[in-house]
Amino acid sequence: MAGSTQINLDASTVRNVVEEVLRSLGHDVAPSPAQAAPTSCGNNGRPRRRFGIFDEAGSAARAALDAYHQLKEKGVAGRVKVVEIVKGICEEKAVEWGKLEFEETKIGRLDHKIEKLQIVKLVPGVEWLKPYGLSGDHGITLEEFTPFGVVGAITPVTHSIPTVSGNVINIVAAGNAVVFNPHPGGARCATEAIRTFNQAIHRELGIENLICTVEHPTLESFDALCQAPEIDLLCVTGGPGVVQAAMRSGKRAICAGPGNPPVLIDETADIEKAARCIVEGGAYDNNLLCIGEKEIFVLDSVADRFVRAFKEAGAAQLNRSQLDRLTAEAFTDSKDAGGCSHPVLNRDLIGKDACVLGRTAGITVSADTQLLFADSDPDHPFVMEEQMMPMIPVIRVPSVERGIELAKKAEHGYKHSSIIHSLNVDHMTAMARALDSTLFVKNGPSTAGLGLGGEGYLSYSIATTTGEGITNPKTFTRTRRCVMVDNLRIY
Numbered sequence: 001m002a003g004s005t006q007i008n009l010d011a012s013t014v015r016n017v018v019e020e021v022l023r024s025l026g027h028d029v030a031p032s033p034a035q036a037a038p039t040s041c042g043n044n045g046r047p048r049r050r051f052g053i054f055d056e057a058g059s060a061a062r063a064a065l066d067a068y069h070q071l072k073e074k075g076v077a078g079r080v081k082v083v084e085i086v087k088g089i090c091e092e093k094a095v096e097w098g099k100l101e102f103e104e105t106k107i108g109r110l111d112h113k114i115e116k117l118q119i120v121k122l123v124p125g126v127e128w129l130k131p132y133g134l135s136g137d138h139g140i141t142l143e144e145f146t147p148f149g150v151v152g153a154i155t156p157v158t159h160s161i162p163t164v165s166g167n168v169i170n171i172v173a174a175g176n177a178v179v180f181n182p183h184p185g186g187a188r189c190a191t192e193a194i195r196t197f198n199q200a201i202h203r204e205l206g207i208e209n210l211i212c213t214v215e216h217p218t219l220e221s222f223d224a225l226c227q228a229p230e231i232d233l234l235c236v237t238g239g240p241g242v243v244q245a246a247m248r249s250g251k252r253a254i255c256a257g258p259g260n261p262p263v264l265i266d267e268t269a270d271i272e273k274a275a276r277c278i279v280e281g282g283a284y285d286n287n288l289l290c291i292g293e294k295e296i297f298v299l300d301s302v303a304d305r306f307v308r309a310f311k312e313a314g315a316a317q318l319n320r321s322q323l324d325r326l327t328a329e330a331f332t333d334s335k336d337a338g339g340c341s342h343p344v345l346n347r348d349l350i351g352k353d354a355c356v357l358g359r360t361a362g363i364t365v366s367a368d369t370q371l372l373f374a375d376s377d378p379d380h381p382f383v384m385e386e387q388m389m390p391m392i393p394v395i396r397v398p399s400v401e402r403g404i405e406l407a408k409k410a411e412h413g414y415k416h417s418s419i420i421h422s423l424n425v426d427h428m429t430a431m432a433r434a435l436d437s438t439l440f441v442k443n444g445p446s447t448a449g450l451g452l453g454g455e456g457y458l459s460y461s462i463a464t465t466t467g468e469g470i471t472n473p474k475t476f477t478r479t480r481r482c483v484m485v486d487n488l489r490i491y
């Protein structure tokens with residue numbers, strides 16, 4: 001027709017425009033087709049919104065992909081809004097959700113469950129993604145950090161809502177959507193947090209399923225998530241089993257794996273401060289932190305002084321027979337395929353209070369005791385296994401060299417975290433080189449490594465196994481280069 005302009009719009013663009021107009025007029029808008037498939041009707045006949053909660057990984061991944069495209073339309077401002085929402089809700093609901101997680105998982109300490117949510121605000125957001133620019137005789141080049149698409153994330157039972165929240169901030173700040181397969185032991189509270197985040201995101205941005213989860217996660221749903229074609233990247237936070245499974249999946253995986261952080265104390269250390277720091281880090285959430293102090297190597301010459309200072313700082317000592325009793329309950333022997341026996345951790349004692357462990361060991365300690373310790377051999381299960389209990393073995397060593405050698409053995413090459421208390425720079429350097437750990441804290445509690453009393457930022461996923469380090473928004477981006485040849489240069 002003369003004088004008319006033909007505009008070709010596909011159905012989804014038309015739908016987005018219409019939805020946007022309806023929303024701006026204050027109408028409730030039905031989900032898009034990708035979301036609509038699993039949506040059922042509520043009592044009033046209107047579609048019941050899923051707000052990210054799905055029965056299986058496949059439909060969750062499809063809805064997340066749709067949400068990823070919607071997020072793109074909202075620009076960087078949309079991501080900033082999501083980060084603001086997640087940080088705000090974590091602070092507001094810290095007490096309620098801390099209790100929820102504690103009641104469900106039954107591990108750790110309520111005060112620290114609450115605090116771990118209050119500090120979610122320390123996780124970095126969109127401001128982390130600064131493009132890198134180059135300018136020269138041949139023009140200008142810009143490297144930008146762009147999203148992958150949809151990230152599949154696995155979270156541990158040790159910090160269910162905090163890991164979900166920290167992952168969401170990092171992943172969405174980078175422009176991605178996410179599907180979680182949380183640890184079954186912490187899935188109910190994770191689901192509650194995800195629903196709440198999505199409801200607020202939907203109110204503000206009109207996106208319903210930016211953060212998806214499998215409501216009843218299993219190893220099968222983990223496999224399905226790994227196989228889903230919509231998933232571009234995995235972020236795995238957990239122990240050796242899940243890390244190995246993710247790395248076998250064929251997808252690129254960012255793996256925040258296990259640790260067993262050793263502490264070394266030499267003769268130059270401020271012994272009293274070292275004792276206080278170890279109680280602060282090692283007793284945190286009943287030693288559930290992967291960065292938490294798990295075994296102490298102390299020089300013979302200062303060992304007695306350290307034991308006195310440790311008791312003054314609030315730690316209670318077990319004698320040999322009490323340690324034996326606790327060990328018999330905390331570990332059972334299992335034989336591997338080659339017939340070698342290995343200690344297997346009794347999960348019923350993980351993250352329990354020091355007084356519960358004390359009772360198991362046959363000693364009554366006061367209810368406010370935060371940490372137990374016992375003199376131990378270097379190859380004791382409490383030294384060699386990542387036990388996640390507020391019971392730290394103390395091993396006396398004749399030299400710093402021997403201490404570093406034993407610390408390296410106990411850390412198993414995880415390259416996770418290690419701590420030294422020393423004023424001798426040569427000792428610090430030798431330990432740093434030998435253990436090559438992702439976090440190496442000097443003269444502070446392990447928690448200082450995550451910006452809590454030390455410089456730095458917070459994350460609940462420390463990508464040790466695959467080497468990305470303390471995860472941040474940039475971890476979840478693809479680097480793309482934009483080049484203008486011989487032009488746009490202004491000098």
Ligand code: NAD
Pocket residue numbers: 154155156157158181182183184218219222237238239240241242245255256257258259289290386460461462463464
């Ligand atoms: P876990 O490995 O038992 O469970 C983690 C998740 O993996 C759960 O969702 C679980 O169901 C799943 N899973 C376990 N084995 C699997 C397998 N073979 N295949 C597929 N899925 C599997 O860990 P957890 O007890 O929840 O958490 C404690 C562990 O996580 C410790 O080893 C700790 O060091 C580690 N962790 C590491 C970091 C880090 O940032 N590096 C942070 C927190 C915890």
